[in-house]
Structure formats: C-alpha cells, structure tokens
Amino acid sequence: MDSALKAQIEKQGMNPELVAQQINNFKNGFPFLTLTAPATPSDGIMVLSDFELERLMEEYPANAAGIEVVKFVPASGAASRMFKDLFSFLDGDGDISKSSFVQKFMNNIEKFAFYDDLNTVLQDQGSSINQALDSKDYKSILAALLDESGLGYGSLPKGLLRFHSYPDQRRTPAHEHMVEGIQYAVGIGNVVKIHFTVSPEHEEKFKAEIAKIKEPLEAAHGLKFEISYSQQKKTTDTIAVNTDNSPFTEEDGSILFRPAGHGALLENLNDISADLIFIKNIDNVVPDRLKPETKRYKMAIGGLLLEIQAKVFAALRSLDSGISEESIQSAKDVFSSVLGAKLPADFKSRSLSDQAEFLRTKLDRPIRVCGMVRNTGEPGGGPFWVLEEDGSQSLQILETAQINLDDPKSKEYFSAATHFNPVDLVCATRNYKGEAFDLLQYRDMKTGFITEKSKNGRDLKALELPGLWNGAMSDWNTIFVEVPLITFNPVKTVNDLLREEHQ
Template sequence: MLTKDQKQQIEKQGMPLEVVEEQINNFESGFPFLDIQKAAQIGDGIIELNETSLQKAMDDYQAKSGEMVIVKFVPASGAASRMFKNLFSFLEKKDTSLDKDDFVKKFISEIKSFAFYEDLDQSLKNAGSSLKEALGNKEYSTIIAHLLEDKGLGYGNLPKGLLKFHNYPDGSRTPVEEHFVEGAQYGIGKGKTVRLHFTVSPEHQKKFEEKVATVKSAMESKFGVHFHISFSQQKKSTDTIAVDLENKPFMEEDGSILFRPAGHGALLENLNDIDADLVFIKNIDNVVPDRLKDTTTTYKKAIGGILLHAQEKAFKALKDLDLAVDEVTVERASKVFTGVIGGKLSPSFASKTLQERAAHLRKKLNRPIRVCGMVENTGEPGGGPFWVKEADGSFSLQIAETAQLDLNNAAQEKIFKSSTHFNPTDLVCGIKDYKGNAFNLMDFRDPKTGFITQKSKSGRDLKAQELPGLWNGSMANWNSIFVEVPLITFNPVKTINDLLRDVHQ
C-alpha cells in the first residue's frame, strides 16, 4: 500500500498512480515467459534475397523514396563509460604493469591505430609531455587518465556518439558524423532532405547540438542535400519505480522514491512522436568507415523496398475490403497476409463466417509494419527471431531476448538453441495506416513482455523493471517481415578495443 507521501512523489514524477501500481504488481507477479513455438529460419520466417530479388527491392525503394518523409531514428543516449570498463579498472590498480592485463596491453600497443591518437597526444603536450614520452616512460596510467578524465579528452564522461571512431585522410569522424554520411546514402526523402533524429540523454544534448552545428553545413555541401536534425530525450514519465526485495518502493536515504530509466523500451514514446512515412532504426555505434558502407546501403534500401511493397499490398487489400466484403476481397486480403506479410492464420480461420474473416483480416493487416534485418548467429548477444502462437491461434514473428524465455524448460531451450539468426537492431518501420493517419504505437505493444532484474544501490539490494523492449515487446503486435542481411552490416562497438577490428580501421 502506497503512503500519501509516496503518492505525491509519484504525481510529481509525472506518472499516473495506476501505472506505478501496475509496475509494483508486475514485481509481485512477475512477467510471463514468451512461449516460442519454433525458431524462424530461412524459408520459414526469414527471407533470403537472391541477386534478382535484391535488385527489385532496391528499385522499389529508389522509385518511391524521393517523395516520402524518411527519418533515420538513432538511439544515442548510451554512455561510453561501459566501453572503458577495463581502462577504468586499470586506473584503480596499484600495479600498473601490463603483464597481467591483456586488454590494456592491446590498447597501449596499438594506440596509434585509434582515431583519437592525435587528440590524445595534444592533450599530453598541453600538460608538458607527449604520447611518445609517456609510452617510453611506461606512464600508462597517465595516458589512460588523459583519455578518460576531464583534464584530458574526457571520453569517460561522453556518450558513444561523440567519440572519434574512424580515421580518414581529411580528418576523423564520430558516429554522429557517420550517420550523416549513411543518411545521405539511403535516407534522402522528400525535398532532397535527410532527416536524422537522435535520442540523447539530457546532460549530453548540448554537446550533440554543438557537434551537429560544426558539421552540418559541410555535410550538406558534400552531398548536395539538406539535413534536418532533431533530438529527443527519454521521458521521465517512462521511468519505472524500483522496489526492495519485499516489493515495497525503494526509498533513498533522503526519503525519496527511487525511479530508474526503463531501458530502450521507453523510446517507444519518442518513436511515437515521429511524423514520417518511413523510419529506419539503427544504434549509434553500429557504423563502419566509408570503404564498407556500400553493403549497408544496399541492404537498407532493400529492406525499405520490401516494406513499401508489403505496405502497398496491405493498403490495397484494406481499401478493397472497405468497398466490398465478398469472397474475392477476403481471399485477396488473406493472400496478402500469408503470402506478402508472411503471417500464419489459425486453423479455425476457414470455419469463420465471411464477415468474421473480413474483420479478422482487417485487424491483422491494419497494423504498423516493420522489416527487420537478421544476421547469422555467431554468438553475439541480441534478440533472436521466433514464431510465437497468438491468443487467437494464429502465429506471428517476434524478436525475443533471452530474458523473455524460460531456458529451464528443456523444450524451450531446444528451440532457442536451434535459432540460426539474431537481430542486430536493423529495422525499417511503416507507422502510418492505409488512410495516411499515424498509428498510436502504444496500442500495439505487449505490456506483459517487460524484464525484472536485481541491482543494488548504496549497498542495498533492489529490483528494477524495464519496459517491453523497443524492438521486442513494444512491437509485439506489429506485422513483421524478417530478411537475412550480411554479417558485415553489424559492427557494434562494445569496448574501446573493438575499434581496433579491421572493420573499424
């Protein structure tokens, strides 16, 4: 039972009381596991493009994209601090030799390969030394401190999007700049405009704006397009309440309730505010140098073309049903859902009346649609593609995280282990209906697909709750099409040494 003071704090947070009560109930009852039926694979839930179908999909996109409002939606609030976990640990040690630390040894031995090398050298020169001197004197802690701390480059307190990732003859680029370049290659829409939307944390937005201001004009001149840049922040009202191990609100020492950011699922509200015909979604750190961008561009255009083709067929089927409900229009709509969208109707569908079948297909087709790139599973973490049985007996394609699955169940674990692909956060979304109106995306999420994790604060245990993931439960009731894309299109940077991989050089 919430106290009067707690209720006032919740209202001050901007959260409806019933939402918080539902969150507490979720802590008490837990979230149900997702009941996966089988893994989606090539030919059964995942489309494999050959040379002909790839070209057709690209042509479809090229033919229509110039008249559409296209937005490149980039989750960019991730802090870089996790990239530097090993380096921070090294600074805390008294023993600063490299003999027992292979990660730092690799970082130091290949330091000249990083795009920030010259900036780091200049930072040390400003302090009366140089990178060459510090390396010669084995002052590794000094070098790392100048990279991470505010007395130097301050990389430990910056978001990933503002770190220098890639070197070029004319200078280096941050991920923000790489997304400008990518946008110019496949995101040119109506009015020769590339629209980039970055979701950022409040403390970093000013730095993002400053970076954009320094590069926008040059990028427009280079590519002959107009860039429209916008930002949004994860809304405080999407934070979730933390509880103690008895499922009571976790109280800070000052008597305030602890609210925590609710994971990337909170960005559904940011996506819901976007006004666009097409939205590409891609994480801030999944970028490559220009020499490797062609494949990314090819498949981004292809999944865009596949979406536009499916959307056109679905819209036509819905409009036909509005004009007449008969065996012909219902059969056409059925073929669009099963043949184009790739959904599976329930066995009982055929026994329904004509009007019931029409109503059922309207509901199935009049949904947001997404086409998701899927790469071969090589052991990287990421949501996998699975077939899931719906309450109405039909089957839908879902992206499931391991936290959603009951891997203690032998049958579920077997299905999970049979998965051949995973989702690298490579999506294109259609978020308007067949009448041109924006969907309310909040209506199409599954609220029972959240996550509960155990954390600690100030030495005390707590339980935290994440909202349904943006491309998991938040899109559970979308129409989904999965397409195999090459592994080279997935190159995230999780640690600083990932930038030493060939794909980032």
C-alpha cells in the same frame, strides 16, 4: 496502494496506476512466451536473391523521393561501459601485466582515431604519448583519455567519440550516421532527416558536433539535413523496489525511479512523423569503404517495406469496399503469403464477417522489416514464431529472458535458432488512410525485464519496459530478411575499434 504512497508518486510526476502495475510485475514476474518454432530461412526469414536485391535497390530511390524518410538513432547511452577495463586499470595498482586488455590498447594506441587528440592533451600537460609509454606511465595516458580534465571520453556518449580515421578527418559515429543517411535516407525535397535520442547533458555537445559537419556535407552533396533530438521521457521511468518488492526510497525519503531501458524510446518514436523510419544503433557504423553493402541492404529492405505496405493497403481498401469471398481471399493472401503470418486453426469455420474482422485487425497495424544476421555468438534477440492468444502465430524478436529454457520444447527451438537481431529495422507507422498509428497501442505490456542492481550499497530490483524491438513492437506486422554479417559492426569496448572493420 495507500494514499501516502500515492501522493508521493504523484508529487514526483508519475502515474500511480502505472506504478502499481509495475510493482505487480515485480511480484509476479513476466510470463514466458509460447514458441512454436525458430524463424529460419526456410520458415520466416526471407533470403533475397541477387535479382530481388537489385530490383528493390533500383526502385527504392524514386519511391523514397516522394515520401518522408527519417533515420532514428538511439544515442543516449554514455560510453562508460566501453572503457570498463581501462577504468579498472586506472583504479588499480598500475601493473599492466595483469590486464591483456590494457596491453592490447597500449600496443595499438596509434591506431585509434582519437590518438592525435589524446597526444595533444598530454602535450599540453608537458608530456606526450610516446614519453608516457617509454616511462610506463600508462595511468597518465588513460587519465588524459577518460577524465574531464582531458578528452573526457569516460563520460561522453558513444556518438561523440572519434571512431574512424580518414586522410583529412577523424569521424564520430554521429558524423558517420549523417554520411550514411545521404546514401539511403534522402526523402521528399532532397532532405535527409535524422533524429537522435540523447541524454539532456549531452544534447548541446551533439548540436555542436553536428554544426561542424552539416554545412560541408550539404555543400558537397547538394542536399539538406534536418537534424532533430529528443530525450527519454521522465514519465517512462519505472519504480525501483527493495528485494521484498516494497518501493526503494532515497536517503531524503523520495521514491527511486530509474530509466526503463530502450523500450522507453517507443514514446520518442511515436512522436516521429514520417512514412518510413530507419532504426539503427549509434555504434553500428563503418568507414566509407564498407558502406556500400549497408547501403544496398538498407535500400532493399526499405523498398521491400514500401512494396509490402502497398499490398496491405490494397487489401484493406478492398475490405472497405465490401466483405466478400474475393476481398477476404485477397486479405488472406496478404496476411499469409506477403506477411508470412499463420492463421488460427479454426479460421475457415468462422463466418465471413468474423474472418473479415480478424483480417482487418491483423492487417491494419504498423509494419516493420527487420534485418537478421547469421548467429555467430554475438548477444542479441533472436527471431522466433510465437503463438498468440487468438490462435494465430506471429514473428517476434525475443530476448533469452522471454523464453522458458526449462521447457524442453522451448529450449529445443532456442537451440535451433540460426539468426539474431542486429537492430537493423525499417518501419512504417502510418495507416492506409495516412493517419499515424498510436504505437503505444501495439506493445505487449506483459513483457519486460527485471534486473538486480544496487545503489549506495543497498540491493534493489529494477524494471525495464518491453524492449523497443521485441515487446514494444509485439503487435506490429513483422518481416524478417537475412542481411550480411558485414552490416553489423557494433563497438562494445574501445578495443573493438581495432577490428579490421573499423580501421
């Protein structure tokens, strides 16, 4: 990297060494991971019996009451993609016969939780939804919904849109996450801690929404909320390059850096101090009538993590007290039977001290339990067994781009996958001495995603950091648990809100 380029990168507050590595990634791409099998209910995915589910649920509240619990909700994305089809119609000729999506939206408009708010905007403009429908003035309805002069939904984050209607209120996802938090994220001191990652331009709006909700919920349930916020750090942005892998420069000569995807939120997660951290996307919420199943499985996977963590900690303390066949056998049992991981083929031939060092390194890591749902064709990473450089096998959540589908064996494993990741995680990020892990030390920087974009009519290549639940957690101890499909109800388009689960 020449000195002029290095100086410009430093001037923009970025690390030249990291940027050089990013440019290298553009040039060389990312290596595919070596799959050994899909994780399935018979090999890598736990299926809880009714007895185990009930036991974990019953034990969890008492165990959680004495620890710090945080609900971590990535909520920084704008909702603009939810309204892509509506924006296209708004920019088009207004012929509704060309868009079945807009037809469905208009035919069911009274079913949306934002209906009354939208009608009020139109009334302030001297019309109403019914008048606009009667006169086929669909564009005025969409303008009132999407534009800043109306509800401004086109530029708001998903967390602040009205998703669900109740007899006495209409709730946003931020509101639903608080209600859900009461059900399984009550920690020490009877406090519900929720952390939202938000965009800078939306933080004040989030705070205003939470302020309206917080005190009534606290009074109704006899507990306290602690709501915190963070923003994706600029230092996690990645350089954009031209198609020849040279830095992409703006018209003013500055180098373009772009947000590096949800993997950048690992730094935000690393700043959270807690014993147990639940992670769930902002748009995966349901009305109260469907929350019981979510509560059951969240409590169960939280309880399971605490149970597994206690066994891991005991094995590490046993190794601390002395290396012996007994302490190594105990650690092996936890690694193989409790965590379900697979030892290298040459493990038995190693010396006791080498075995102990291997097991200590493998056990003394952050732990996560990930809910997995049956694959019904939804996009999302899948659970697989992956061969590590040290010869062991680990459970990983992989995106399609990380799998070499030109390799017959990898393609076979990919096709045989039965489950996918609905972003339903609970994490433990402190070690057996009570110290916080540095999560940045447990990610795989050899994973990532390169995508093709454009800006101002010019093609560019963009780089995403290792995804938060795949490469960014690559070196965590991972347990997969099957959870019901009803616990996964994302809202990708506005018409998803018409699904029975959101009505």
